Amino acid sequence: LSALSRSLGRLRNLSDELRRDAPLAERLVHVGDRLTNALHLAPHVRVSRRIVFEITAAPPQFRGMRDLVVRRGDARDLRALATIDDTDPELVLERFARGDFAYVGQLGDAILCHTWFHRGPQPFSEDRYACADWALDADTFWSYNGAAAATARSSGVFVKLFQQALRELFTDHGAKRVQGFIHDTNRPSITLHERMGFQRLGTLSTVALPGVKLLRWEGDGITRHFLARRDGDFALHLPPA
Amino acid sequence: MNEAVMRRLRELLAFYSGVSDDKLSPASSRDNTPGWDSVANLSLMAAVEEEFNVTILTGDALELKSLADLARFVEARTAAKASG
Numbered sequence: 001l002s003a004l005s006r007s008l009g010r011l012r013n014l015s016d017e018l019r020r021d022a023p024l025a026e027r028l029v030h031v032g033d034r035l036t037n038a039l040h041l042a043p044h045v046r047v048s049r050r051i052v053f054e055i056t057a058a059p060p061q062f063r064g065m066r067d068l069v070v071r072r073g074d075a076r077d078l079r080a081l082a083t084i085d086d087t088d089p090e091l092v093l094e095r096f097a098r099g100d101f102a103y104v105g106q107l108g109d110a111i112l113c114h115t116w117f118h119r120g121p122q123p124f125s126e127d128r129y130a131c132a133d134w135a136l137d138a139d140t141f142w143s144y145n146g147a148a149a150a151t152a153r154s155s156g157v158f159v160k161l162f163q164q165a166l167r168e169l170f171t172d173h174g175a176k177r178v179q180g181f182i183h184d185t186n187r188p189s190i191t192l193h194e195r196m197g198f199q200r201l202g203t204l205s206t207v208a209l210p211g212v213k214l215l216r217w218e219g220d221g222i223t224r225h226f227l228a229r230r231d232g233d234f235a236l237h238l239p240p241a
Numbered sequence: 242m243n244e245a246v247m248r249r250l251r252e253l254l255a256f257y258s259g260v261s262d263d264k265l266s267p268a269s270s271r272d273n274t275p276g277w278d279s280v281a282n283l284s285l286m287a288a289v290e291e292e293f294n295v296t297i298l299t300g301d302a303l304e305l306k307s308l309a310d311l312a313r314f315v316e317a318r319t320a321a322k323a324s325g
Contacts (some may be wrong), residue, residue, distance in 0.1 A: 062280075064287035065299045107299050154271050155303050156283030188278055195280045 002142040010038050026217075029205050030185070046130045048210040050181035051190060052219070052238050059163050060197065068157055069163040073102030073114060080111035082105065085147035098122070101169075101206035102139075105148075105161035113158045115146035115165055117178070123235040131206045132215060134179070134226070135235035141169055143180035146189075159192060166196070179238055201239050242267065246293075247312050253288050254308060267279040270307035293319060 013034060029113065032047035048075035073081060075096055081104070082089040095102070095116060105113040110144050118124040122138025127134065134142050148158040169175040181204065182189045202219015208230055215226040247267060253271065258276030271277050277285075286297045289311065290301040295318040297305070305311050 062283050062287070064283045064290065064297070065302060068299045112299075152303060154277075154279045154282060154285065155300060156279045157303075159279045159283045191278060192280055 003228070008033070012172075014145040015158070025205065027183070040172070043129070044210050046206065048130065048208075049184045049203060050131065051184050051203055052179065052181045052201045053193045054177055054179045054201050054238070055166065055193075055196065055198045056177045057197070062156075062159060062163050065156060065160045067107070068112075068160050069106040070161050071104060071106065073111075077102065077104055077111060077114075080199040081114055083150050085112055085145070088146070096239045101165075101173075103161060103165035105157050107157075111149075112152040113146070113161050114149035115158070115162055116144050117165070117169060118142040118144065119173075123233075125233070127236075128233070129231060131204070131213070132209060132226075133235040135232055136179070137176070137239040138174040139174055141173075141175050141178045141180050151237075154188070161197075162192070163196060204236075242309070242312050243316055246315055247308065249292065250289070250308050250311050251314070252282075253292065254284055256290070257284045265308065267309035267312065268307060270310075272306070277306065289315065294322075 019093050022036045027047060029049040033049075033189075036045045037048055046090055051058045052098070075102070076091055078089055081087065081092045081102060091232065099119065101117040101119070103115050103117075104111045118136070118141065119138075120142070121138045123133040123135050123140040124144070125133045136142055145156060146162060148155075152158070166178060170180060179201070180193075182193060184190075184203065202217055202222075205216040205218075211230050213228055213230050215236070216238075217224040217226070220240050224240045226234070226236070226240075251262050251265045254260070254265055254274075254277065258274060258278075258281045260274055260276045265274070269277070271282060282302070286302050286305075289295070290297050294317045295315060297314070301314065305314055
């Protein structure tokens with residue numbers, strides 16, 4: 001009975017999603033995403049829609065929480081970096097080995113939040129299987145994997161961390177732009193990026209199947225389609241030429 | 242609870258969250274008020290510090306989850322200042 005109830009609930013969600021006031025393509029992507037999860041097809045099949053953002057100048061300075069220490073993280077922070085959002089410690093070490101920047105927000109001995117940046121020109125490839133590699137210029141940073149501990153969510157500590165980290169990238173590390181994506185269902189993160197001064201470059205919809213992936217870029221009046229090998233090193237420049 | 246403090250806190254939260262002042266009450270919290278997100282909360286804490294001349298440390302901010310919490314905090318801090 002509980003399985004039947006769960007199935008009915010999922011069908012109702014799908015039906016609600018289809019009736020939602022949004023463009024048809026967007027609704028279909030969301031339905032596809034839910035179906036693949038409900039049918040346990042993920043990660044072999046992944047359907048997703050991501051909004052790509054960019055910021056080209058340091059964000060405004062938010063006041064408050066002056067005692068939160070924001071600093072570059074390093075391998076000594078491995079445990080906290082792996083625990084906050086359940087990341088494989090090996091992956092954290094790989095990120096440090098390739099020179100990615102971790103920033104952490106610390107109160108006393110506790111690390112409350114972290115966020116990561118990858119510097120071009122080496123493409124960022126952690127999203128290869130689900131989406132694409134991201135092609136980056138030498139002065140472009142890719143923003144990824146920001147998270148706060150459960151006890152600190154929606155408190156503003158991550159905002160403080162993200163803002164100070166971005167300011168440091170622009171003032172101390174020669175950033176000309178910082179790019180990143182957000183799943184289009186992640187409303188709090190979209191709001192945060194917009195208030196921080198990020199601009200939307202466009203939307204990338206992806207259908208990833210065993211062996212192959214289809215990408216659809218929409219932005220600034222331009223639509224582009226790409227077909228690539230699922231695990232190939234196809235790198236997408238944003239916005240695509 | 243001091244009415245004047247609560248009224249001013251409601252005005253500040255309305256400004257930063259975009260939620261109408263008359264929809265806010267002492268029970269309004271980060272969990273039940275849609276516009277009271279992380280950015281609004283950080284801005285609100287800074288505004289409360291300035292408005293009431295109190296210091297809100299990060300540890301305090303983590304615990305202040307509703308308007309009632311904030312009002313109690315402000316009253317306690319201002320009373321401590323007045324007596325000390």
